[in-house]
Amino acid sequence: MKAIIQKDPDDPTSLTWSDSPTPVPGDNEVLVKVTAAGVNRADTLQAQGHYPPPPGVTDIIGLEVAGVIEDANGCVRPDGTPWASGDRVGALLSGGGYAEYVTVPAGQLLPVPAGFSLTDTASIVEVACTVWSNLMMTAHLHKGDLLLVHGGGGGVGLFAVQVAKALGARVAVTAGSTAKLDVCRSYGAELLINYRDEDFTSVIREAGGADVILDIIGAKYLDRNVSALASDGHLVIIGMQGGVRGELNIGRLLNRRGTISATGLRYRDTDDKARIVRATVDNVWPMLADGTVRHHVDRVIPVRDAAAAHAALLAGEITGKIVLSVSD
Amino acid sequence: MKAIIQKDPDDPTSLTWSDSPTPVPGDNEVLVKVTAAGVNRADTLQAQGHYPPPPGVTDIIGLEVAGVIEDANGCVRPDGTPWASGDRVGALLSGGGYAEYVTVPAGQLLPVPAGFSLTDTASIVEVACTVWSNLMMTAHLHKGDLLLVHGGGGGVGLFAVQVAKALGARVAVTAGSTAKLDVCRSYGAELLINYRDEDFTSVIREAGGADVILDIIGAKYLDRNVSALASDGHLVIIGMQGGVRGELNIGRLLNRRGTISATGLRYRDTDDKARIVRATVDNVWPMLADGTVRHHVDRVIPVRDAAAAHAALLAGEITGKIVLSVSD
Known part of the structure; x- marks a missing residue:
């Protein structure tokens, strides 16, 4: 697959759309084909070397995506019904979002809110849980x-x-x-x-x-x-x-x-993240579905321009969110 | 009545057993005849001028007592049964404990734990609630x-x-x-x-x-x-x-x-103090009654020696609590 790779650890602008091994889901993880990835200030910190991924997590940047399940790997929803290939989802990540594919612990999958595109969804996963x-x-x-x-x-x-x-x-x-x-x-x-x-x-x-x-x-x-x-x-x-x-x-x-x-989300264990994701879906998703709470996407840019996205965020240009488009 | 009065605001050792007006209970307050008063480090701070009483509260020192209700003033327990003259009680105070009489909001009265003397009780009200x-x-x-x-x-x-x-x-x-x-x-x-x-x-x-x-x-x-x-x-x-x-x-x-x-107890409003007192009685009093939690009184001294009690506490001499005896 392709993913954003930081070519020079000392240069946070060296974010390059490059070949990278497609990740393989572990137990209780699904593989998601990414449509869009949200950009967070934490991503800019990671590029600067200040916010390393937790142990065992890819060093590809990106804390939230939306996309389509490629391999459900036997995972089930909180209510016990199975996830299936082709399901449209949002995902809260510990890393790996700036890529064509990402593995996601099942407890960190979220449904797409009613009326939301996948690009919209990628803009609200991290902020809603936060x-x-x-x-x-x-x-x-x-x-x-x-x-x-x-x-x-x-x-x-x-x-x-x-x-x-x-x-x-x-x-x-x-x-x-x-x-x-x-x-x-x-x-x-x-x-x-x-x-x-x-x-x-x-x-x-x-x-x-x-x-x-x-x-x-x-x-x-x-x-x-x-x-x-x-x-x-x-x-x-x-x-x-x-x-x-x-x-x-x-x-x-x-x-x-x-x-x-x-506090922060990234270093919590998967049980804790699943608990937060579930509470967020139970309480915030209805507010999104009925329009009480709206997403605010400042701009959408191609994932290969991730460095430009980081620059815009750091320059204070962005109101609301900036989203990277990965695939259609 | 008699009470400990600080004769010189600049001299924390000028604590003198002196005449003072007997307080009059307001709405939803009882008058308690004090048997014993607990000494707290906060009392030494107040004598040093660092811990003023909340507005409307006497400047007589003392955050906890045990004694006998002198005038129940129509007050009732949390379960609605009336308090009566002669009832033995502990009391959490905002001030006024180093005295023969003190007024107490009804929500800050506590029963005497099974097997406890009034002197024992005066030693555990503040610490138990804290x-x-x-x-x-x-x-x-x-x-x-x-x-x-x-x-x-x-x-x-x-x-x-x-x-x-x-x-x-x-x-x-x-x-x-x-x-x-x-x-x-x-x-x-x-x-x-x-x-x-x-x-x-x-x-x-x-x-x-x-x-x-x-x-x-x-x-x-x-x-x-x-x-x-x-x-x-x-x-x-x-x-x-x-x-x-x-x-x-x-x-x-x-x-x-x-x-x-x-956090601290003293500046909370009466509703908040009543909530804490009630939770403490519900949860800690059974531990006192069955011996799971024991009081530890280092020494009991006459209330007129309050200055000596403060000196002992500040010198680090005290393990557990020091209690002032006020009346038999």
């Missing part, structure tokens, strides 16, 4: 809560805004441009904060403090995020674009009885 | 988990060891003397770490990492605690004896999918 697992399974967002989403214009951000609104929460976002904030508003965000002009902490504190914060910045925002928490608030850190080490004022956290979690 | 709320309601300790308790020889520490053992967890403790570690062992701690001689992080990592850490140190241990966490581990900070500001390595936390909470 948003549901963090907002609900980790932070237990409640109706009436105030959620602050940093990077509201990103793939995770726009999805989080919509899911939180659907759950009855109020949503504040930060973003770096009026254009991105306008998109956030169109999806239901109420408090729009341009981080270039405003201090989010004072805006959020005036609004009563954030019950949940979904953060992709890390160290640079740590102290401000803790200050912005409401009593019993929960800061969930899923990215470290602003650095790894920050000062934590424990007294301030204790005054709020606050909680800080730092 | 341990149950943090280990179970915040950190969700599971059977088979490894719990690390810092300050294992303290009042909270010895209680946490026993409750965790009763729940089927393995327990590691740190303490600063062999004598305290021996007491911890006698209550069921398996991994005994003298922090003066050993690095707890390496001991805990060799044991597979801590699923839950109950910490009273704060900043000084922050980085080491995060290093000691197992995957999906939860660090619960309930004290800051080692300082308020520490460096948090978010990358290390994310590698473990770790969570940090900083």
Whole structure:
């Protein structure tokens, strides 16, 4: 098969559409022929050498795809019915998505939401699982809560805004441009904060403090995020674009009885991923089917241009998601 | 009535048994005649000016008592039966315990455990509510988990060891003397770490990492605690004896999918305290009644010697609890 291979480990732009062995499914894995692959910021980190695949996982980049089952390998759905060759699916991956074929543990397969193309589906697998697992399974967002989403214009951000609104929460976002904030508003965000002009902490504190914060910045925002928490608030850190080490004022956290979690999907074991995928399908897929939550694909480009996709993401050009088309 | 009054706000040793107005119960509060009052490290912080009472609460020190209801004021138990004058009770307080009389919101009254004296009861109200709320309601300790308790020889520490053992967890403790570690062992701690001689992080990592850490140190241990966490581990900070500001390595936390909470009982609202008291009575009181969990009173001294009690606690002399006797 063909896949994106990084020719030079020291050059994150050396992503080349090349020959690669077609993977062979192991026990309880299916083989999927990939139609489209979602691009995530984690992919750019992996290309830079900062985010290695878990042990035993291919070093081909790519955490989500949609496509068609090529070999169901005897695998069954959660309800016990068999998967079959030709079934259209989405898949949450530990790696390997930028390729013509990928093997997927059966528990990480998702049905295609009603009305969604495979390209649409490839754009929402990772964000849907990320948003549901963090907002609900980790932070237990409640109706009436105030959620602050940093990077509201990103793939995770726009999805989080919509899911939180659907759950009855109020949503504040930060973003770096009026254009991105306008998109956030169109999806239901109420408090729009341009981080270039405003201090989010004072805006959020005036609004009563954030019950949940979904953060992709890390160290640079740590102290401000803790200050912005409401009593019993929960800061969930899923990215470290602003650095790894920050000062934590424990007294301030204790005054709020606050909680800080730092989480990710990739290094979870297959049981844990299957649990998250199932909860996401049970709770979020109906929101997609009835239009409550919409995907937002900024652009679709051929997989051979993966390096250009990474460059666009890193340049901050992308609102929502960028998807690689692999085959028709 | 008489109560301990701090004569000089700048002198934490100026605790004097003095005349003070007898408090008057408000709506849904009872008046308790105090037999014994537990001493907590938070009390020493309040005397030092670092831990003010919540708004509307007396500035008389004291977070827990046991005694006899003087005026039930129409209050009822959670099951709807009335409290009555003469009922023997324990009470979780926001302040006011070092006194002959104290008012208590009805939801913060606890029955006297079977076989317990009032002095025994005054020694376990705060620690029982602290341990149950943090280990179970915040950190969700599971059977088979490894719990690390810092300050294992303290009042909270010895209680946490026993409750965790009763729940089927393995327990590691740190303490600063062999004598305290021996007491911890006698209550069921398996991994005994003298922090003066050993690095707890390496001991805990060799044991597979801590699923839950109950910490009273704060900043000084922050980085080491995060290093000691197992995957999906939860660090619960309930004290800051080692300082308020520490460096948090978010990358290390994310590698473990770790969570940090900083919590306390005192500033919670009455509904929240009632919820915690009820869960504690439902779950921990049976462990006290059948001897699974035992109180450990280091010494009982007259309430007029409260300053001496604080000095002994701050000197590290106390294993378990110190209790003030107020009346017979």
